[in-house]
Amino acid sequence: MKISILKNVLNESIQHVSKAISSRTTIPILSGIKLDVNHQGVTLTASDTDISIQSFIPAEDEKQTIVQVDQPGSVVLPAKFFVEIIKKLPSQEIQMEVKENFQTFIAAGATEIQMVGLDPEEFPVLPSIEGNQTVSLPGDLLKNMIKQTVFSISTHETTPILTGVLWNLADNELKFTATDRHRLATRSAQLEGTEDVKFSNVVIAGKTLNELSKIIPDQNTLVDIVVADNQVLFKIDRVLFYSRILDGIYPDTSRIIPTTHKTELILDTKKLSESIDRAYLLSKEEKTNIVRMQTMEHGGIEISSSSSELGKVREELELIDFKGESLRISFNSKYMLDVLKIIESEQLMIAFTGVMSPIILKPIDDSQSMYVILPYRTTN
Amino acid sequence: MKISILKNVLNESIQHVSKAISSRTTIPILSGIKLDVNHQGVTLTASDTDISIQSFIPAEDEKQTIVQVDQPGSVVLPAKFFVEIIKKLPSQEIQMEVKENFQTFIAAGATEIQMVGLDPEEFPVLPSIEGNQTVSLPGDLLKNMIKQTVFSISTHETTPILTGVLWNLADNELKFTATDRHRLATRSAQLEGTEDVKFSNVVIAGKTLNELSKIIPDQNTLVDIVVADNQVLFKIDRVLFYSRILDGIYPDTSRIIPTTHKTELILDTKKLSESIDRAYLLSKEEKTNIVRMQTMEHGGIEISSSSSELGKVREELELIDFKGESLRISFNSKYMLDVLKIIESEQLMIAFTGVMSPIILKPIDDSQSMYVILPYRTTN
Structure with a gap:
């Protein structure tokens, strides 16, 4: 040579x-x-x-x-x-x-x-991938879909399948799902001309998707995705990116997503994010990250946290809209912040069915993503 | 309150x-x-x-x-x-x-x-410092003097006095010295109107000086320095910064600085820096950081390093000037790079007295700083 x-x-x-x-x-x-x-x-x-x-x-x-x-x-x-x-x-x-x-x-x-x-x-020979299951999507859409789900994967190696993001494609809809059993993120996208392509239980390691994101250029590039039995191939310009599909069956997550709710709040995403962030600062000292949210009689919500060593934080926040029953709920503020950071919509909807039922978060102007956080069982 | x-x-x-x-x-x-x-x-x-x-x-x-x-x-x-x-x-x-x-x-x-x-x-009461030994110097000069010496301090807690930078003031000259026994850095500055002030063996921890540097604003600020028995006080605008003076006697470093030399090279700082950096990349894999420098018969110098596992790097570099005997010397390239990074002068002088004698580096257009690196004893 x-x-x-x-x-x-x-x-x-x-x-x-x-x-x-x-x-x-x-x-x-x-x-x-x-x-x-x-x-x-x-x-x-x-x-x-x-x-x-x-x-x-x-x-x-x-x-x-x-x-x-x-x-x-x-x-x-x-x-x-x-x-x-x-x-x-x-x-x-x-x-x-x-x-x-x-x-x-x-x-x-x-x-x-x-x-x-x-x-x-x-040097190992790269897998040869048969190209019958192929879809194309814009690079920036793929990067967004990864960013808006991958933070919810599990980092525990005890359940390897949950360290990945689940990809399903059916009826022209590509859907990503990630969960660590305490929270869940889903993001869908309509693809055109993929009527003939269908796959399920394609699970790709979060770590791999983060590396893939770094390679996809910011300009509008089309990424070709070829799905085979145990491998996925991403074609980006002159780069071929091969990833193993994780072994195992991804759990059915549909049961943990409530289909009805009793309380619905519409909030300003940035204001809520800043407010939760302040309460988080205190809650993280207690290692639990517990923050409480409760509706107030005169309207608005109260966000609070406390630490025996450091003190208390209490905030009031206006609601843009409020429907249903009043409530008082505790949750891991780090999980909530993770969601608020990646929501691009200026307003979001939070829905509750009860103190011990999953909390649902949805961006107002985007019906394609949904986030679920399990609440904490607290004594007060 | x-x-x-x-x-x-x-x-x-x-x-x-x-x-x-x-x-x-x-x-x-x-x-x-x-x-x-x-x-x-x-x-x-x-x-x-x-x-x-x-x-x-x-x-x-x-x-x-x-x-x-x-x-x-x-x-x-x-x-x-x-x-x-x-x-x-x-x-x-x-x-x-x-x-x-x-x-x-x-x-x-x-x-x-x-x-x-x-x-x-x-809360502990701050030391009260009697203000008879006071000097003032521009903040950017002080920051520079710290940057150009502090990298040579020792990081070993076994010789606590060497984890500091030595400050001496006499005859209107403030001098900083730092050494870890393998290398030495000195930087002086002429101060005006300090005829009455004189101090020696004032040793301030490198860690402390780095924190002090962060507080000094980039704009031209005057820093007042008050030296007492075991404390130094820095006054920067409305900030008072108190530091302990390290206990112990700083070793006499004058003996390790050669007063004559047999070989003198003038080099382009940036070119030498890039060349040493490439040789360093290989040398660091051997943990020793050993790089060799030797004068060549047809003029110029050769810079080289090798690693049994990875290979060899060999470079030729032009000399701007060369005086004295030819030589071949080995040294820790990390120490040389540390010096080359903080030299602001476009050209520098390197002087040698022999294979086992200290190497001297001086910026060409600045007689106020000098750097010494001890060579390695190598078999070939």
């Missing part, structure tokens, strides 16, 4: 694939990035077995020659050092040549690097 | 004094901020016994009423909660009232807070 390549293009590809590198891998070859060179260009691959990312650098784009290929070939280079050194090379043009025993020579300006390479034959 | 006070002014004062709050204090009263109110204004005090910071808020400044004092008094409030909640209060005007058992009521907008206060009589 012998090439000369542009630094900024190589660097961008390295940044993409390096998101699949785990610092804790016990398999030496997986701490490397694989380079495959042919006359079309260079393909970089990295994998931690759960995630694999592949990025293709074409030899030429419409504007310029990016890679000059003198000799095709492959090598695996130590990721950590490779990632850091390429960024810091002194010139835009980089020469790379693989010699005996995969010793790799990199030259840029007056800098010469000799890197211990590994045998590319040892 | 009963006042109403402007949020942004109170918040700024809290930010200043809270730098003296240690999260690991075992003395409960020291986890608090003391407020003393009289008709002139409010004084905030915080202390971790090593550092004490006091900030005064006048009742009025030229523009407006800042504090309306209804009743003077004092209280100690839990710092962590107080710091966080004041920032997040919903209105600019804050009411504070201390009632029975130091229970403190804070009201702002529709928010009411009841805080458990502590007895201000239990």
Whole structure:
């Protein structure tokens, strides 16, 4: 393998694939990035077995020659050092040549690097994914759907399936669900032209979705998603992102979502968020994060928390609308804040069926997302 | 105590004094901020016994009423909660009232807070400092002098005196010295009108100087420094910053600074820095950070490092000037980078007396600072 390549293009590809590198891998070859060179260009691959990312650098784009290929070939280079050194090379043009025993020579300006390479034959082969279950959606929509659900996943490894986000697609509706048994987040989106595609129980690790989000550009990019038996493939421009589907059956969450309610409040999202945040500051000192909310006789609601060591916080907040019975309820304010942070709507609806029933939160101008928080059983 | 006070002014004062709050204090009263109110204004005090910071808020400044004092008094409030909640209060005007058992009521907008206060009589009294040894210097000069020396202090608690920066003042020259026995940094400044002031062996903890730096504003402020037997007081606007002087005698560092040298190189600071940085990337994988520098026959120098697992880096760098004998020397590249980062001069001089003698670095256009790095004894 012998090439000369542009630094900024190589660097961008390295940044993409390096998101699949785990610092804790016990398999030496997986701490490397694989380079495959042919006359079309260079393909970089990295994998931690759960995630694999592949990025293709074409030899030429419409504007310029990016890679000059003198000799095709492959090598695996130590990721950590490779990632850091390429960024810091002194010139835009980089020469790379693989010699005996995969010793790799990199030259840029007056800098010469000799890197211990590994045998590319040892690198795991990426899964081949049959492409019959394919949907496309805009990158920013996908990023939003991830952001608005992934915070509700479980972080406990005792229930691995709950560390992922459930994806269902049926009747042109893609739906994400996440729950840690104390709270739940759902977000749906209408997709067009997916009548023939249907899947359920596709569960993707939250960690993986966060890495995927970082790779999706902010500009309007279309992401192609291919769902196979135990793998999902995301195609973003010239990047292929493979993820394992988590094993197991995702629990049925429909039963914990109340279908009726006795109290309905409409509130200003920002004001509620700031108010809960102040009560949270005190509640977190007690480790429980318990905050109380109660309707007041003269209208409005009271938000309060207390700590035996520090004192009390009490707030009054106006209601935009109020329907149904008065109530007094306690909940984990951290869970409520997590929801309030990602709601983009200026107003939100909170619905209750009783002191011990799940609390429902919905943005006013968006019927596609819903959040549920289980209340605390408190003595007073 | 009963006042109403402007949020942004109170918040700024809290930010200043809270730098003296240690999260690991075992003395409960020291986890608090003391407020003393009289008709002139409010004084905030915080202390971790090593550092004490006091900030005064006048009742009025030229523009407006800042504090309306209804009743003077004092209280100690839990710092962590107080710091966080004041920032997040919903209105600019804050009411504070201390009632029975130091229970403190804070009201702002529709928010009411009841805080458990502590007895201000239990708060330690700040040292009284006799003001005969006083110097003034511009805040940005002091910040620079700290930045250009403090990185060389020792982080080992086994030699407490070396965890500080040595201050000496004589003949109108203020000199800072820091060393961890492997490297040394000195920075001097000419002060005017300090003929009558002289001190030596004033050693101030590096940690303290870093906190002090954060409080000094970037605009041209004059800092008054009062040196007493075991305390130093810094006066910055309305903030008083008290620091303990470290116990013990600072070692004589004059012997480790070579007075003659056999080789002298003039280099471009930025180019050398980038070159050492690349060699460092590899050297740090070996934990030793060893980088080699050697003069080349055809002029210029070679910078190189190697790692058995990863490979080698080799660089050539032009010299702006070269005097004396050729050489080959090994050193800790992290120490060299630390110096290169804080040198503001575009060019620097590196001087050597031999493979095992200290390396001297000096900015070309600044005779007031000097850095020394001890070389490594290597076999090849």
